[in-house]
Amino acid sequence: MNSKRYTITAALPYANGPLHIGHIAGAYLPADIYVRYLKSKGHDVAFICGSDEHGAAITLRAKKEGKTPQQIVDENHTIIEKAFADFGIDFSIYHRTSSKIHHETAAAFFTDLHQKGAFTQETSNQFYDEEQQQFLADRYIIGTCPKCGFDGAYGDQCEKCGSTLSPADLINPTSAISGNTPVLKETTHWYLPMNRHEKWLTEWLDKGTLDGKPHHNPKQWKKNVIGQCKSWIDNGLQPRSITRDLDWGVKVPVKGGEGKVLYVWFDAPIGYISATKQWAANNNKNWEDYWKNPETELVHFIGKDNIVFHAIIFPIILKLHGEFNLPTNVPANEFLNLEGNKISTSRNWAVWLHEYLADFPNKQDELRYVLTSIAPETKDSEFTWKDYQARVNNELVAILGNFVNRTVVLTHKYFEGKVPELNSISVEAQNVLEQIGTITKNVENLITQFKFRDAQTEAMTLARLGNKYLADTEPWKLIKTDEEKVKTILHIALQICGGLATIFTPFLPKTATKLAQFLNISLDEKLVAGHQINQPELLFQKIEDEEIETQIKKLSTREHAPLLQTPLKKIKPMKEEITFDDFTKMDIRIGTILTAEKHPDADKLLKLTVDTGIDTRTIVSGIAQHYNPEEIIGKQVSVLVNLAPRKIRGIESKGMILMAENTEGNLAFVSPEKVIDNGGEVR
């Protein structure tokens, strides 16, 4: 087998919170399995990961907790790094983007591309806090989420419903620093004109060719990855801002970049490169071998939320630079749900890795097995504690653990723990020995195709084969009549155990090591007759009902309030004082909704006709997610009738229905407490 060189990356976790099982199942565990397999085959692998430590979410949190951003990321980096180490994800290096070497690398990358004319500069209006005299990063703007109505949504994302937002989307934006209403002010940023790269990207994704030369086999890429990238390209790629007005991050290293830093899309993926540099320096290697030698395979393991960054944006950056390899595959997984709901950091609906490790000490492989069994490789999948228990008890304990145990126990019982001779080999026995090789081959093929779930299932069939072989040959009966045959049987059963140790190494590294210890061999050593094996312990313990119930209870009784943040201001501050005249400019009347129907081109809008007493008019209102059209017909509501008409999604809306909103973002009509004639004034 010829040895190749691989650079394997796993998505950089954001250093703003701990890891949960969704992260593990989606990216880190498949990557780890792949890497352990490659290493076992003698390949040269750099397995790269690290904390993504920049961004406004961290500065904001630092400000709130009265710490420096560095303190925040130091804390989280330590927690995450430890959880990975305890769980047994075997990174070559777990690095961090706040390091000096990363800042230098990212800045140099920017400078290089800037000199090549790869960027454009654009001036736009951004929110600016006049009191603090600074531009507000998306995260620094808090307002009402337009999707779910949550009152503490950030300018880039709503932590409640998870929607991706832009600051202009927010209703009633306020500055997270001062609480003031921000103003729009001009600022200039660097953009990556992705539209320039559509042509070669399309060819690269469709045919797997780069500059006309074969690069990778697109058939091995997952459908969801190709599909989403094509979708983006078909809709036309847009120039994308790669700098931000913020003081925490990699400083923009060119003229005019004062007070600006590189944005995450640009900064974080380069973290893979800087981490590799650090690792190479520590281990006396040449990092360029892992990024610039075209023989080296580059594979990014990520979740589906990261697809376009790794399969479009980062490749553009790498190709612009000109010396770097592009990924030969980007195996993105879908999402893992938990007990019927989406995993949510902010709602604390998650199984945290560090908590699992504390609650289930030395059960890393049990979690690895279950998460691989249900890995969301082709669609979202679901983790339940009952399923965890069933898989551990019925598969790991009953099939794998039990086979190893019965084989080793029988060997001790009949042959004092010495591997017996392989005597005459029957056809069946020969068949079984061949199966060990066949199954091993199958598992390897599946791993190289990134089908880890299938690969693990196939590995399990070797243990099934072992159990069946023992049941078929019944050595416990035969021992009374034909000891020579029993020797052969147990020899073969022990060979299966040896095969299991090898085959499960990438999936269950601790178990494989333990099994090798029972057999008293190293993992690449063959068992020979006469070899003394050790007394076994149990490979796996059953998971009792109480343990599972405890976990389920823990999930359901835990505080589901946001874990990481509470909005700074639940109740918005009073607006500036106005005069009575200002108030009387608004003409608010009581009207009755006559008809209501869904807006044909929008999910959240209803098209209403309202009798205002003055007239009957059309009003478009964004309440479709709160009310069904049928239920509101005939309802009396308050209407701002003298608001300038405006076209909303193609339909002219004349006036506005007044809505009251609670802190959860639920809307309610402001209706008169008893029936009032239409046209009645509100004052």
Added chain:
RNA sequence: GGCGAGGUAGCUCAGUUGGUUAGAGCGCCGGAUUCAUAACCCGGAGGUCGAGAGUUCAAAUCUCUCUCUCGCUACCA
């Protein structure tokens, strides 16, 4: 609304370029067995393959319409 990915046995999932009675593991039921963590082994039941229509000698597999889930994206008080 647009785009992408999905909807196959109770659960987690396979089903290659359309081809005989639709598969696997686990669960369930029955049998056999006792070396083993009441485990293993054998057998069985369970699916109008999201719905409908079409193409075809033949469709889970191709086309169209609809529907539900997830993601991206648009609109919005």
